[in-house]
Amino acid sequence: MGKIHGExxxxxxxxxxxxxxxxxxIQNAPAWQGTLLDVDVLERDGAxxxxxxxxxxxxxxxxxxxxxxxxxxxxxAIHWVQxxxxxxxxxxxxxxxDLGNDQTRASYGLEVDPGRVLGLLLxxxxxxxxxxxxxxxxxxxxxxxxxxx
Numbered sequence: 192m193g194k195i196h197g198e199x200x201x202x203x204x205x206x207x208x209x210x211x212x213x214x215x216x217i218q219n220a221p222a223w224q225g226t227l228l229d230v231d232v233l234e235r236d237g238a239x240x241x242x243x244x245x246x247x248x249x250x251x252x253x254x255x256x257x258x259x260x261x262x263x264x265x266x267x268a269i270h271w272v273q274x275x276x277x278x279x280x281x282x283x284x285x286x287x288x289d290l291g292n293d294q295t296r297a298s299y300g301l302e303v304d305p306g307r308v309l310g311l312l313l314x315x316x317x318x319x320x321x322x323x324x325x326x327x328x329x330x331x332x333x334x335x336x337x338x339x340x
Contacts, residue, residue, distance in 0.1 A: 198300035225328025279306035
């Protein structure tokens with residue numbers, strides 16, 4: 192079993208700063224992100240955003256616990272990497288592009304090495320279902336939340 196990777200892109204009828212502010216509010220992301228169940232912020236950066244957080248996510252076949260470190264490039268990107276957790280490695284990102292006229296293109300991506308034990312649960316078609324499940328909920332959740340306000 193190799194890495195699970197993918198990216199999902201959506202166009203959002205909202206300004207880039209609004210999209211960034213929603214995506215950067217890591218502590219409240221479980222309300223809209225779908226697969227993220229719980230966040231406990233351990234450290235904050237100089238702007239008050241989550242720098243390190245323990246998270247619990249629904250990976251469809253198992254709940255996965257990770258400690259993530261976040262970096263921000265306002266308003267265009269957010270990156271996170273796993274410091275420790277249930278998977279061997281994890282890197283994720285949001286990339287936001289200002290399309291003008293208060294429209295934003297948002298791309299949500301993940302690269303996950305599930306490791307040997309979790310990898311045994313993710314064989315064949317289940318791997319594709321898990322990848323689609325993880326990617327789709329975040330991108331669609333950001334779109335729905337940004338367009339509601």
